[in-house]
Amino acid sequence: GPLSDIKDLKAFHEMLVETTKIINQRMAAGKNLRQIQDQGLPKKWAMWGNGLLKTSQRIEILYKSFSEGG
Numbered sequence: 001g002p003l004s005d006i007k008d009l010k011a012f013h014e015m016l017v018e019t020t021k022i023i024n025q026r027m028a029a030g031k032n033l034r035q036i037q038d039q040g041l042p043k044k045w046a047m048w049g050n051g052l053l054k055t056s057q058r059i060e061i062l063y064k065s066f067s068e069g070g
Contacts, residue, residue, distance in 0.1 A: 015048050023062045033063045 004012075019041055026036045037056045041049070049055030 015045055019045055019048075019058065020062060023059060024066060027063065027066055033060060036063060 022041060023036060026039065031039070037059050041055055041059070046055070049058065053061070
């Protein structure tokens with residue numbers, strides 16, 4: 001595919017920051033992995049779930065890294 005530019009990098013960074021925040025908030029509210037996966041992420045981040053990692057996989061990676069203190 002084409003190389004990314006600074007705009008793409010900033011968009012990727014924003015996605016990482018925002019989705020991480022969402023997962024942390026849901027975990028703090030006592031939701032388990034399956035509940036968070038079922039809820040998914042806002043449509044704004046939907047396009048990021050069409051690549052190498054599906055949205056449910058990204059959620060699982062974040063969830064496990066936070067729950068394991070990693």
